[in-house]
Amino acid sequence: xxxxxxxxxxxxxxxxxxxxxxxxxxxxxxxxxxxxxxxxxxxxxxxxxxxxxxxxxxxxxxxxxxxxxxxxxxxxxxxxxxxxxxxxxxxxxxxxxxxxxxxxxxxxxxxxxxxxxxxxxxxxxxxxxxxxxxxxxxxxxxxxxxxxxxxxxxxxxxxxxxxxxxxxxxxxxxxxxxxxxxxxxxxxxxxxxxxxxxxxxxxxxxxxxxxxxxxxxxxxxxxxxxxxxxxxxxxxxxxxxxxxxxxxxxxxxxxxxxxxxxxxxxxxxxxxxxxxxxxxxxxxxxxxxx
Numbered sequence: 001x002x003x004x005x006x007x008x009x010x011x012x013x014x015x016x017x018x019x020x021x022x023x024x025x026x027x028x029x030x031x032x033x034x035x036x037x038x039x040x041x042x043x044x045x046x047x048x049x050x051x052x053x054x055x056x057x058x059x060x061x062x063x064x065x066x067x068x069x070x071x072x073x074x075x076x077x078x079x080x081x082x083x084x085x086x087x088x089x090x091x092x093x094x095x096x097x098x099x100x101x102x103x104x105x106x107x108x109x110x111x112x113x114x115x116x117x118x119x120x121x122x123x124x125x126x127x128x129x130x131x132x133x134x135x136x137x138x139x140x141x142x143x144x145x146x147x148x149x150x151x152x153x154x155x156x157x158x159x160x161x162x163x164x165x166x167x168x169x170x171x172x173x174x175x176x177x178x179x180x181x182x183x184x185x186x187x188x189x190x191x192x193x194x195x196x197x198x199x200x201x202x203x204x205x206x207x208x209x210x211x212x213x214x215x216x217x218x219x220x221x222x223x224x225x226x227x228x229x230x231x232x233x234x235x236x237x238x239x240x241x242x243x244x245x246x247x248x249x250x251x252x253x254x255x256x257x258x259x260x261x262x263x264x265x266x267x268x269x270x271x272x273x274x275x276x277x278x279x280x281x282x283x284x285x286x287x288x289x290x
Contacts, residue, residue, distance in 0.1 A: 019197050022186060023204035027117040029085035037269065040092035044069055044107075047096045054106075054138075058130040060123075062111050066131070068139070069095060069105040076290045077104035077141040079131040081159075083150030083173075083268060084120065087113050090149055093271040097279035101287055104141060106131050110152070120178040121155040121218070122211040128159040132166060143167055143290045147282070150174065150241065150268050157218035157249070160225050168289035169225065170282060172233040173268040175241050176248035178216035184242065219252045226254035229289045233260050233270050233278070240267035258285070 033041035044051040049069050056064040067088055078098060080091030088107040095105055108131040112118040128146065135141045145168040148156030153174025160169045175181040179202060186192035186201070205213045222230065230253055234246035243261060250259045260281055264273040271278045 016200070018192065019200035019204055022190065022192065022197075022201050023208060026120065026182065026201075026205060027209055029112065029118055031085060031087055031113060033087065033089055037266075037272070038086070038090055038093070039272065040089055042089070043067070044092060044095060047092060049095060049099060054134070056106075056108065056127075056130050056134045058111070058126045060126055062114050062116060062127070064109045064111065064114055064127055064130065066109050067105075067107040069099055069107070070139075071099060071102055071104045074102050074104055075141050076102065076143040076145075076286075077106060077135040077139065078145045078147050078286060078290075079106045079108055079128060079135065081108055081124075081128055081131070081146065081148040081152030081156050082110060083152050084118055085112075086149070086152075090152070091147070094147065094279065094282055097283050098147075098286065101283040103145075103286060103290070104135065104139060106135055110155075117209060118151070119209050119211050119216075120182070120213060121151055121158055121216045122178075122209070122213060124151070124155040125158045125162065128155050129163055132159070132163055136165060145169065145286050145290050147286075148172065148174065154178065154216065154218045157222050157225070158216070160228070160230075161221040166228070168229050168286060170231045170233070170285055171249070172270060173235065173238060173241055174218060174232070174245065174249065176217065176219035176245040176252075178213050181241055181245065185240065219248050222249055222253045227256065229256040229258075229285075231258045231260070231281075231285045233262075233281070235264035235266065235268075235270055235273075236261050237263075237265040238267050239265060
């Protein structure tokens with residue numbers, strides 16, 4: 001009996017604790033801002049941009065404290081959607097250029113920043129939709145775009161597919177499938193094999209997060225956005241979400257579409273390594289399509 005317990009203990013640890021731990025990292029990522037990555041970790045005032053503290057309420061009653069940066073006389077707005085473990089400041093790198101181009105900006109905090117859990121885009125779609133409705137109903141804007149980063153890009157694709165009021169979408173460093181990117185990260189960062197652990201992780205995520213994470217597949221939805229225009233940015237050697245994800249997204253997207261794969265080797269640091277070109281391309285895309 002003791003021998004059987006000795007053998008079973010590490011197996012049970014492998015099958016239950018490790019997937020639980022990994023699912024916790026997905027659902028409850030620490031929120032942080034790193035100057036070498038996000039650059040701006042305070043408020044839009046760092047960029048001498050006037051802003052308002054606003055509350056955006058989702059359809060399921062979550063209040064998202066966000067920033068609204070007005071552009072006087074403009075009826076055009078962009079919702080900026082941050083990534084996993086990030087917050088509203090993530091969009092500040094692009095904010096000045098987009099504001100100078102004449103756009104009102106909503107730097108949206110997703111639900112993890114309101115004390116909830118993250119869901120790789122499954123529930124965050126409700127957050128992004130609330131951001132769109134905020135610009136439309138509270139700020140009376142009539143031409144709205146969306147700009148998402150990493151998980152925010154995946155969220156933005158899913159949101160735009162469901163929300164016809166979004167006229168143009170820019171998706172930076174996004175993934176084609178949530179479970180694919182999670183299984184890739186588990187193998188790369190923790191040495192966790194797909195079988196038997198990742199299916200257990202998926203089950204934990206679905207139960208703990210009240211979701212179907214296997215349905216978070218932006219590559220299955222992006223083709224439905226046409227004829228509204230989309231653009232994709234991705235580092236050629238992204239060290240977290242492999243560039244193949246953007247290749248998959250672009251291949252499934254329909255015209256009008258464009259893609260830019262600059263030389264950079266860190267996840268979601270396109271602006272950091274290609275500032276002038278990144279600002280030029282993003283502003284130009286929205287000026288053309290909003």
